[in-house]
Amino acid sequence: MTETSLSEIDEMIVYEKMQTALEHQTEAWAEGVADGIEPEIIADAAFVTVMRETVKLFGEDATEAMLEDLKRRMLTGEFSPERLIQ
Structure with a gap:
């Protein structure tokens, strides 16, 4: 395996962990709202x-x-709900 492919695998792992973390946080947010x-x-x-x-x-x-x-990042609109990702 080349160094580049190891780097790509590491990036994929970090991306997957981030997605999972965001899912957990979204679920916790929804539970809080559901609790009033x-x-x-x-x-x-x-x-x-x-x-x-x-x-x-x-x-x-x-x-x-x-x-x-x-x-x-906020001032450049990265977190704006209206932001379109292309």
Whole structure:
């Protein structure tokens, strides 16, 4: 196996894990809404969890850099529901 194909396999594994993680989060969101929790509260709780875990894993400086990157991605419309993926 070549180095390129190992890299491609690694990328596929990460992609599959991301898809599975998104499915779990979508299910948790739906369960919260079904339990009568407002989406704004679910979103806030998700951000709190993400921030705590990210700071724990990477530290405050790296988390700040990630937030700056997320801000840039948000401002370019990457997370907009109306965004069309081509």
